[in-house]
Amino acid sequence: MIKIGILGYGNLGRGVEAAIRKNPDVELTGVYTRRDPGSLKIASEGVPVRHADELLTKRGDIDVLIICGGSATDLPVMTPKYAAIYNVIDSFDTHAKIPEHFSNVDKAAKAAGTIGVISCGWDPGMFSLSRVYADSILPDGSAYTFWGKGVSQGHSDAVRRIEGVVDARQYTIPVEKALDAVRSGQNPELTTREKHTRECFVVAEEGADKAKIESEIKNMPNYFADYDTTVHFISAEEMKRDHSGLPHGGSVIYSGTSSEGTTHVIEYSLKLDSNPEFTGAVLVAAARAAFRLNSEGLSGAKTLFDIPPVYLSSRTPDELRKSFL
């Protein structure tokens, strides 16, 4: 059994917890929080909730620590910090800052002899894998990634961090016209703005400067600045009633040619009832791989690009070849 600790018990933490219950070879040994541990009621019976400070001295009951924090401010600090003590997994999703984050985690993990798998989930994650496989096979081609319609946790989180925001939900919406053009094999040139729109539902503090919040959202670099974004201010009741689910999905569509006039279209698509539960499921598979890689004496930062698929599976290589190849 691979012993897993979860740091952070928000949507993603609960998604990881659900995934652990579906995997027979991993067990949850503790949930760690920066809040008062006594205030947290978790779904797994008999599993202790402890303060994050208890992670600072290496614990024997953790093989892999899955860090469930936000990409904006949590993970850049937490992942290197805990990689210095444990094998760690994160879902860092600020695409533009991945090289820097990778480098920071790599240094900490190599010094400590641990493995840190960063940017797991579906994008970055499964969608990234789909892009790399397609580009490796058909280098003469183009990848198009469409998200949604669905709630982006990272973007909702980013909005929630703005002063005066109590709660927020951000929907990413693909532009139908763009989707149609790509699927028809037209290989169109599309700007970021032409592919998706973003829609935010925000509960503001009483008396907050709504115009300032809206402006901060729309101009936030990496997250919103390159998109047409609409912002709606709603009540907490409306938020609960209309926006409590976290569905998501999307498609990576790759169109490539192997010779004059010979085109192939590869599509990888996801329809997810729950973004955090699916992301959590990818993190748990990555935790299995991290444990195995580290058991073989390897260390440093990794991404799914570096991991042989067989390391992600609870099945034996023989079984995979016999039943899945």
Add this chain to the structure above:
Amino acid sequence: MIKIGILGYGNLGRGVEAAIRKNPDVELTGVYTRRDPGSLKIASEGVPVRHADELLTKRGDIDVLIICGGSATDLPVMTPKYAAIYNVIDSFDTHAKIPEHFSNVDKAAKAAGTIGVISCGWDPGMFSLSRVYADSILPDGSAYTFWGKGVSQGHSDAVRRIEGVVDARQYTIPVEKALDAVRSGQNPELTTREKHTRECFVVAEEGADKAKIESEIKNMPNYFADYDTTVHFISAEEMKRDHSGLPHGGSVIYSGTSSEGTTHVIEYSLKLDSNPEFTGAVLVAAARAAFRLNSEGLSGAKTLFDIPPVYLSSRTPDELRKSFL
């Protein structure tokens, strides 16, 4: 530059040749044939055509030999034989016999210190990867694989080997009703027979026993016995006029749950203008990986399950993290 030799110059050999021209880091150094080399005109200018016998003493101008033979009788013999001399790649696609083939190639490759990547292509190959990733992430789920409509090279080849058959083309056709049920998330139980039909177009020798040919096709184990198969006898002219393309495609649809009532649908689909060119493209990416694995001192049989995606790409790990993650 990675130096590639191609053994066998049928549809797949030509597909590999086309793929090599699309990849800047690999070069074709020779095409090898069991036929009279003088009888072969290849597409690549300045590349020598040699007899297969010239492979028997290790050649310095081959880093990886891509073996483009049929799965029924060629590859079980050829892949272990040449793995004893070279890094080799094949597209062995008799699913039921993969464990035995893997074991034979593994023995030869380990003894010789070479790498043998077997069963590359799209199924086995990319579809297999899709099944393993999905099952690793959502172990509580079911994979459904649909092929076609398209021409299966392996099945056409198997028909062509029957006595009295001059030429053959086999179309695999998904059953619409089954496809609809799976995409709607019904998780139906489907037999092999309920998912696909097979349709064969056969040019027979003059005076051949057509009833015997039809019976041999329909009862062929692994290939046809478990399907509803229709067989049409046509003229060589009709074959050329109506069946000269080799399109294919299909979908792996995986439906899995992460908690009570929470379902995710993962779909990987391919629309291929040319099955052999796409398969060839996968083989060339696998050749790149084989060369790298062997350069690191590894040996033995591998499948795509064992290969970190980064090894398949001509791009650097830094570039992949920066632009694809």
